[in-house]
Amino acid sequence: MAKKVALLQGNEACAQGALYAGCKFFGGYPITPSTEVAEVLSVELPKVGGKFIQMEDEIGAMASVIGASLTGSKVLTATSGPGVSLKQELIGYACIAEVPCVIINVMRGGPSTGMPTGPGQSDVQQAKWGTHGDHAAIALVPASCQEIFSETVRAFNLAEKYRMPVQVLFDEIVGHSRERIEFPEPGELEVIDRQTPTVAPEQYKPYDTSFGDVPPLAAFGSGYRFHVTGLNKAQDGFPTTKASLVDDEQRRQLRKVDAAQAEIEKNEEYLTDDAEVVIFAYGSTSRSARYAVNELRKEGIKAGLFRPITLWPFPEKRVAELAKKAKAIVVPEMNLGQMVLEVERVAKGDCKIGFLGRVDGEPINPGQIIAKVKEVK
Amino acid sequence: MAERFEIRFSGAGGQGLITAGIILAEAASIIEGKHAVQSQSYGPEARGGASKSEVIISDGPIDYPKATIVDACLAMTQESADKYANGIKEGGVLLLDSDFVKKEPQGDFKVYKFPITRTAKDDLGREIVANVVALGAMIALTGAVSREAGEKAVLARVPEAFLELNKKAYALGYEKVKELMK
Incomplete structure (x- = not known):
């Protein structure tokens, strides 16, 4: 039988991925550009015996998912940067109390209210260090509608398996663009449930x-x-x-x-084998980077793309290897220098590092990346 | 079909141009099995002011999801023509609603025009289907998807009571442009 296909926004694909993973509770507070995740789940969760609650604010929303998770449900909340900031106290609570939950952050600019309708990637360090104290962090950064579906499923798996909050970050561009997605059949993607006690x-x-x-x-x-x-x-x-x-x-x-x-890490590499310049890019920016790699190759410049799909924990080992092999690593991101700090830390001076940041609410386009690669190489 | 074909629909917020973009993307990706990405300008300016919706169609996976240099552009209002009828490829096409765009954008592209909104109003009695007239016209102009795929996608989107109206609107736009292209 042919698979079910649809043209969906990334946010809608996220909601569908949550349902596939067995999510039974959503507690949230609407915020652009993430609202469609809540909108779809408000319709679909009741049909599968789940619960949808719009709480009084983002803090209450985070509290509700922690409580619901402790009753054994798979839980989700979705928000954007300002909402993630409000949730930090309770994200820390979920870390220390080891409560599985998935937090979607459809990134816009910031700080504070920033630019609600523009894309951003400036919450990537927040995903690791937003809440105080030492704590582990897992953050996934899908780059297309199909991948938002599958990475949302994986986020639930990781949250359940490791008993902790997992964040999925994508930006307004992939959140709102519509692309064709193929719905995986039940059983096609792995779905993991938490370990429950066997003792009395x-x-x-x-x-x-x-x-x-x-x-x-x-x-x-x-x-x-x-x-x-x-x-x-x-x-x-x-x-x-x-x-x-x-x-x-x-x-x-x-x-x-x-x-x-090793199990949590997930990366994609494109033409990195012989690359003299490796572009480190994630989310929608990685799509510009892939376009740039193809154009640069046409001009005889050996460029390649390293795309982390798991951003945290950071892919230290592989980035260190690439830094030893390549002449330069170029890091384009829609912020003023966040993941480039990790790349620099791990590269330990083994190659040149070029940084390209953009925070005007427009995407980084391939031409900007091409120019940066030529400047750095 | 080129490796990457980019179409922009622009006009005033509320004219249904985002819907037109979604229908085209569905025709390409769901009905014809190509790759397509639809996106829109999404901001305060989209409320009543100029709004745009972009569709990229390709035989292969689409990396950069936004327009780079558009092959074809539609402008339904003067404001949208001023704001979005730029970055059109050399030899590309621009379709205008001639009642509303008096100052034509200049460039190395071919301009086609007819009173799109008035056509919907006069010929079909419903201004609301101007977006479907425009969609039919853009598909005729570009061949981005087949006439049949476009129609199928239109009909899959509208309530049953409006099937006939939208079918006519689509055909009307398609044929108007075919005449202009003769």
Whole structure:
């Protein structure tokens, strides 16, 4: 049977991906340019026995998804930069309490209200460092409608598997552009559910590391009782200030992602084998970069594209290898220098680094990237 | 069909030009199985002022999703003509609503014009289908998709009560331009 196809906006594809992954709860507050994610789910979630709530604000929205997740549901919220800023306190809470949830950020400019209808990529460091304290972060950066669908599914998988918030960041351009998407059949994409306890309720500890770095999570209402707090806690979930327990817990929470980096990391490379100049680009900017690579190759300039699809954890090893092989890495991004800092840190001076930033609400076009490559090489 | 074909629909917010772009993208990508990306200018200026919708069609995957240099442009109002009828390829085409665009944009492209909105009003009694007249005209002008694919996409989008009206509007626009091209 032919697959179901449709012309969808990236935001609509995101909502469809969430449904495919088994999302059963959306709590949000509408904000341009992400609103279509909420709009679609407000119609579709009730049809599959899910719940949709428009909360009083973005903070309440984040609180609602944490609560819903603790009842065993797969949960989603969608917003844009100003909303992500408001959610930071509770994103930290989801990190320390280890509550699976997916946060969509359809990026516009900033800071503050910025330019609501223009695209931006200036929240990429926020995705890692937005909330205070040491914490692991996973952020995915799809670049097309089809990929928004599949990466939303993967975001749910990673959130459930590692018991943590996962952010999916794309910009207004892919969020609002319409492209053809093929709906995967059920079973075609992997769908992962969280580990639930196998022990009896009276033996259950919500942070029991005897099961590994990701302890099974019981659903409220399933007969298991446990304590949830934003304080550092012992394995039973109750607060502790005991130095060794606090240290263990903090290190474990970083380790669970560090140890799984190879599995979480996802990159695409285009003509990097012999590339003298590698363009490091993500999201919609990577599409301009790919266009630029083709044009540069026609002129005999050996350019290639490295496109992270998982932005955090950062693909350190591969970027370091490319820095050793290439003469230069060029980083175009719709901000004034964010991921270029990571590229510089990892390249350790092994090659030249060129930066191209744009924050006027217009996309970085291929011509700008071509000019930058020629200038740097 | 070229490797990458770019079409821009421009006019006033509320004239249905974003819908026209979506229908063209559906004709190309869902009905004809090509690759297509549709996007629109999306901002405060889209409320009543000049608005635009762009469609890129290609036989292969489309990397840069915005227009680079457009092959064909439609302008339904003077403001949109002033603002968006630029960056047209050498040898490209520009279609104007001759009632509203009095000051023609100049450039190395061919200009076609007819009173698009008035045609919808006088011939069909419904100004609201001017966007579908324009869509038929743009498809005739460019051959970006087949006449049949365009019509099928139009009919897939409209409520049943308006099928006949939209079918006529599409055919009207298509034939008007075919005459102008003779």
